[in-house]
Amino acid sequence: MAGIKLNANDQNLPVLMARQPIYTKSQDVAAYELLYRDEQGNFIQGLKDDEATLAVLINSYSSVNANNQNENVPFFLKVTDEILLSNQLPDLPRHMFVLQLLAHTDVTPALINRLQQLAKQGYRLALSGFDPADTKFYPLLKVIHVLKLDIQLIGLHRIPNLVKKLKPFNLELLADKVETQDEFRQCLEMGFELYMGYFLSKPCLVRGKKISGNKVVLLQVLNELNNPKSSPQSVEEIALKDPELTYKILRVVNSAAFNVQKEVRSLSHAITLLGMEQIKRWVMLFLTKSEGGKPLELTRTMLVRARMCELMAEILEYETPMDFFIVGLLSQLDVMMDIDMSSLLEQVPLQLNVKSALLEREGPLGQVLKEAEIYETGEFDRLSDLLDRPFYEVAYRHSLKWADQVLNAMHT
Known part of the structure; x- marks a missing residue:
């Protein structure tokens, strides 16, 4: 859980890269769409001649924690007709890539023939930007496997x-x-099998909803950990109000997540061995536990954003990177709990600068949070370049790996 020093050349990809989940009906992750941009905004050129790039993509960007195990899910990879017809496409693993055609694709007999060849070779094909009024798309419907419909554009x-x-x-x-x-519910009733969008990123507000009892104890523990006069015993005294919480923390500490030489038998013992900062981090992580049937991907997103904010703060040499972690993690707590952020913060004992970052994206905390949010949506042109571009991608990729490691530890 300790901080790491990032090197911009650490398995550096030739592009900025992020991923957007594609969900099943049960809101599990079925695939990820790759969001990428090189300096010219082109196809991932490194895929053509660099096997290491492909390995980095599969090992980092397709990893998903499900059923307490790390699994890989396919990518939706955007390709143009020029790339397909000029044979620039490398020999990609069929089970890991869905080739996605774009709205501006020039549909010609040559392209149809090429797509038929790729389908026979085992590639799955998708089409985005489908316009029901444009007849050029209809020949493609006999060849492709997945059709993406923009419900906002079509209506x-x-x-x-x-x-x-x-x-x-x-x-x-x-x-x-x-x-x-x-x-999402309307599309489910219409018979869609896959879903994309930010429907998991907005709370379904429940008027007058309060933070659950378990979360209240977590926040009380967090507040005590922030008290300069706190001790391992004072923290333990609060945590013991929720025996399940105490058990979970001890289970995590005794897991492979920490190199502890002897078994930790009490929370105060764990705090003494590991320090307040480590315990504070795990209390924050347990705040991400899903409520009300929220999918695991939301927890993963919260963890990735929190870790990326912390890493960016470390690279920028800001003081107290943990505050950046807290801001990143709490930035979606309203979604997890279905409580408006302003109402949520009225119930949470947090510093004023943290609250300002969460509500207004103000100050260094808010600026770093905003950058992380922009990056994860793939809107790379909107980045304010707090960091050199390669650091964004490396920090994001490290955060993906770290989130899966934490999910494994939390569910061991």
């Missing part, structure tokens, strides 16, 4: 009739730009 009211028309093609339908849980 939800038009989707049911469109789904009926598409049924003879036996396509796997992916609802794109799903922004709310209500839109």
Whole structure:
């Protein structure tokens, strides 16, 4: 859990890279769409001639923790007709890549023939940017496997009739730009099998909802840990109000997550051995435990964002990187708890600069948080370049790996 020094040349990819999850009906991760941009905004050139780049992608960006195990899920990789027809596409692992055609694809007999060849070779093909009014797309429907429909562009009211028309093609339908849980439910009823969008990133507000009892104890422990006069015994006294919490912390500390020479039998003993900062971090992590059927991916996103904020703070040599971790983690606690952020913060004992960062994205804490949020959505042109560009990608990739390690430790 300790900080690490990042080197911009540490397995540096030739592009900025992020990932956006593609969900199943049960809101499990079925795949990730790769969001990338090199200096010219081109295809990942390194894939053509650098096997190490491919290994980094698969080992870092496709990893997902499910059922207490690390598994790899496929990528949706955007490709142009120029790349396909000029044979620039490397020999990619068929089970790991879905080739995604774009809206501006020039549909020609030569392209159709090339797609048929790729399908015979075992590649799965997807199409994004489908416009029902544009007849150029219809020849592709006989070749592709997955059709991505932008529900905001097409309009939800038009989707049911469109789904009926598409049924003879036996396509796997992916609802794109799903922004709310209500839109997700509507698409679910319409028969979509896959889903993309930020519907997991916004709270379903429940009027008057309070923080659950378990979370209250966690926040009380966190507040005590921030008290300069606190001791291992005073922290333990609060944590013992929730025996399950105490057990979880001890289980984590005794797991492979820490190199502890002897078994830790009490929380005060764990704090004495590991220090307040380490225990504080784990209390923060337990705050991310899913409530109300929230999917595991939301917890993963919270962890990735928290760690990336902390790493960026370390690179920038800011004091108290832990504060940046806290801001990153809490920035989606409103989504986890379905409580408006302003109402949530009224119930949480946090420093004023942390609250300002969460509500207004103000100060150094808010600036770093905003950068992390922009990066994870793949809107790389909006980055204010607090860091040299390669550091963003390396910090993001380290955060992905770290999040999976933590999820394993939390569920051991």
